[in-house]
Every structure is written in structure tokens, then in C-alpha cells.
Amino acid sequence: MPLAPLHHDPLSRFRARLSLPLIAAPMFLVSGVELVVAACRNGVIGAFPTVNCRTPEQLDAWLGEIETRLHRREDAEGKPAAPVCPNLIVHRSNTRLDNDLAVLLRYKPELVITSVGSPAPVLGPLHDAGALVFADVASIRHAERALEAGADGLVLLSAGAGGQTGWLNPFAFVRAVRAFFDGPLVLAGGISDGHALRAAQALSCDLAYMGTRFIATRESMADERYKAMLVQSSADDILLTSAFTGLQTNMLKPSIVAAGLDPDNLPAHGAIEIGRDIDVENRQKRWRDIWSAGHATSGVTDVLPVDELIARTLAEYRTSQSRDFRA
Template sequence: MQTSSLAGLRARLRLPLIAAPMFLVSGIELVSAACASGVIGAFPTVNCRTPDELDSWLHEIAGRLARSSDASGEATAPVCPNLIVHRSNTRLHDDLAVLLRHRPELVITSVGSPAQVVAPLHDAGALVFADVVSIRHAERAAAAGADGLVLLTAGAGGQTGWLNPFAFVRAVRSFFAGPIVLAGGISDGVALRAAEVLGCDLAYMGTRFIATRESTADERYKAMLVESSADDVLLTSAFTGLPTSMLRPSIVAAGLDPDALPVRGAIEIGSDIDIGAREARPKRWRDVWSAGHATSGVTDIPTVAALVARTADEYGRAREGS
């Protein structure tokens, strides 16, 4: 475990919770509000258009949190950049260089082995958590030196895993003693407490944070989450080539039939329908939206602070009853 120990991070958290890093959703406002409210605020570095913008974001978030801490007299929760380590991310090394200058306390890696970034991030004092979708991936990430594992279970939004969370957590806990983060289906404090009882140290909450005022998600996206339930979430490989949880109503709105999508293959959205110029065609993530099974828990669009306060109340009552 690195200088920034999990215990040290937990001491600054109101809840054992991470506002999950979400493509085109997690921005400066959401991350800053999450950290100021006492939960870890995460964001994909590729949400920034360039490494220079990433540098600017980190400076801006740090400034906001410093002002928040001065005003409240309390330490804020950590900021957590999320690095896509897949070979398709041509910015990886440039983004990593930015992070090394800012020396974050925690970094999450996605879509591949963390092996190439663990050593430099450790040298900078960061904990490295790797998201994984299978037992084999978990074993490899642990062997590569990851300090913690984020288990993408059935029901998580975006590109996700397929394993039942009960089976996945218990199997990984049998060989991994480090921090485990449960991703998938966490929409309230009761579920968060259940993740702890299962053997997790932290949990992701993603879908619920999409429908907050600080989220950069399209307002139609937020409204669709309020109107939808878990029955409206479709697991498909058609859009990205990997199993991805998407909202059926958004697929319909894009002019596609959710029940007649290719089995696999990162389709070009709109290729089978007449919707005009290529530039006007709806795009995955921007127009065809992701959500997890926690969609059933989205009933309003509060501020991040209000959502965290509500979740803390639910979590506290669940702890008292356990």
C-alpha cells in the first residue's frame, strides 16, 4: 500500500463511495461537488479534450476544493482521475505525465492491464485501482501491482462485466486482501451498506450521479433516467464491441430497434436508416445513452450535495439495523 493509504482516504470520506468516472458526464462541477460532499469524485481523463485541458481541470478542481475546505474547516474527499490504458488511447502517456505532475492520491485504470502505469504512479505516491470484469482479469491486475480492484459486475452502466456481484466479490476476496470496490446496481445507502457486508471497502455509484444538477449529461438524458427502470436497460455489444449497458428508449430515439441490433461489432449508428448527413447521425454516448440497473432508483434530479446527504441517511439507518 502506498503513502496515500486507504485508511487515510477513508478518514476523509462521509461515505465509502466513489462517484464513478463516466464518459461525457463527469466534469469539473460534478467531481468538485462530490469531493466537497465527502465522496471520491472520479472522472475519465479523456473527458478533457487535450492533456493541457486535463492539467487545467486538475488545477480548477484543486482550487475549488481548497476554497471549500477553507470555508467548512473540513478536509474534502480525494479526486480520482481514471486512465484508459487500452492501446487505442493514444493520449495515455501524455495524460499520465500530467497526473504525475499533479500527484493524485488515487487513480483508477480501465480497459486493460495497469502494469504499464503502476510503477510511475506509485512513485508519485498514488494508489492504483484497476477495474476488472472477470476472475482472470482480477488475478492479472493484482499480479501487476494494483492496490485495489474495481469489480464491474452485472448491472453496471457503460462497458461492464457479466458476473453476479455476490459470486464475483466472494471469489476475488478469497485471493485478494486489498481494497475491493463494487460497481453495479448501487443506487442508495442500503445497497452501499450491503456491499460492505459482502466484503467490499468502497462502491461505485454512477447512474444515480448522471441525474444530478451538476452532471454534464444532456437534460433529456437525465429526464429519461427518471422515467425509466431497470427493465429499460439493454446489455449489448452492438455499439462498442464489448458488453455495454444502454438505455432502450435512447436507442429507439436514435431510430434503431433495440431488439434487432447486431450481436457484436461497434455498429455505425444510423447506417441502416435515412437520417441525413454523416455529421448529423446520432453518436453512441452522446445520443445513445448508457445506464445501469440502478436506473430504477433514479426518481429525481437533485444536487450532488442533496444526493449524498440522502444516501448518508439511508446508509446510517442501514448500519443501525444491521
């Protein structure tokens, strides 16, 4: 595929509203109203999977509450919040996709991320509503197909990202995609602090995901045991396995052990049927005690308010920027 020239900066519409080039990653059963609002009011893009809401009606209520609370913050402080970024699961198993899309179109989001499939079915309506559409991809071929479909940007799921992930080294992945795409890139996988965020920019990424660190925040919807386990674990406690979903997924080994399973002797590919549909209530029960996380687990040392986590990340980012690298 030839290099697609970038004639303008698609992110210019909201870049000035960001304190960091960062997205609080959309995480199943973790990202909710409190986490999104806290991220956005601190200048970080707040993302959440629409399927975290039990129904399209609840999705409408969430978006309405987020919009109201961020508007109040803007009125009080005079600074616009960072964008809210819904995440649509576009896989055919998501029977709610059309209904969730209809809700999003009413709210006209600035940015939407699509996952688990081609963004083609939702691109037209979202573009008509003024949204940028980024597709998350796990391989070079996935990236090419998403761009052929018309995606505005890509989220590169590299080795080390929590949950269902890619397998490519982030350095190689970013540079390979940059050979044919000059538009917005988001790096996902292993972003644990401001230094890693700065490194993603040095690779030529426009933004990065931070997911695992946001699990261990007071505003996340994660079980308190989940947060505590992250604090107690390191990257050595992350297991890449396809036993639970049929797809390569980074999981917390201690949670697998606590569920009565042996991480070293899991059943064959996809044999443990957890999360194979988009029925939120059933998936919530199935995933209640087995948790995902990424290699950034080593960077989780305490449970913080989102305000403090972002302030710490910003300080690290500025320190990294100010360093004088000498040969």
C-alpha cells in the same frame, strides 16, 4: 493465486475524510469539474475519465480548477475534501495515455483508476508519485492479472453496472476475489442508495461505485434529455448489448429507440461502430443520442443537486446500519 495478506490499510490515508465509503464513478461525457468538486466536498471520492477533457492541456486546467476550488472549501470550513480520482483508459487505442499520465504526475493524485486493460504501463510512475492504483476488472482472470501486475486495489465490474460492464453476479464475484485478495475492493453495479452501499460493505467491499444516480444530478455534464429519460425509466429499460462497442455494454433502450434502432433486432457484435476510438470529439458526436445506464436506473426518481443526493444516501446508509437483523 494464494491469498495476498493485507498488512496495513491502504485507504487509511484518506478514510477519515469520507462521509460514505463511496466513489462517484468515472463516466464518459458525464463526469466533469462540477460533479467532481461537489462529490469531494461532500465526502465522496470524485472520479472522472481523463478523456472527458478534449486535450491534455484541458486536463491540466480541470485538475488545477478542482484543486483550487477544493482548497478554498478546506480553508473556509476547515475540513479536507475527499480525494479526486482520475480514471486512465490504458487500452492501446488511447494515444493520449502518456500525455495524460504526465499531467497526472504533476498533480500527484492520491488515487487513480485504470480501465480497459492492464495497469502495468502506468503503475511505476503513479506509485513513484504516491498514488494508489486501482484497476477495474470484469472477470476473475482479469482480477488475477491486475494483481500480478501490481495493482493496489480492484474495481469489480459486476452485472448491472452502466456502460461497458462485467457479467458476474456481484455476490459471487466479490466472494471469489476475496478468496485470493485481502486488499481494497470496490463494487460497481447496481448501487442505487445507502442500503445497497451497506450491503456492499457486508460482502467485504471497502468502497462502492455509484454512477447512474450521479448522471441525474444538476452538476453532471449529461444532456438534460438523458437525465429526464433516466427518471422515466426503470431497470427493465436497460439492455445489455455488444452491438455498439463490441464489448458488453448496458444501454438505455429508450435512447436506442429514439435513435431509430430496434433494441430487439440490433446488428451483430460490434457492427454499430460507436466509440471504438478515444477521439473525444468523434465519440461525443456518436454517443450524443444513445446513452448508457445501469440497473440502478430504478432508483433514479428525480434530478437532484449532488449535495442532496449524497445527504439522502447518507441517511439511508445510517438507517441500514442501525437496523437490528433478527433470525
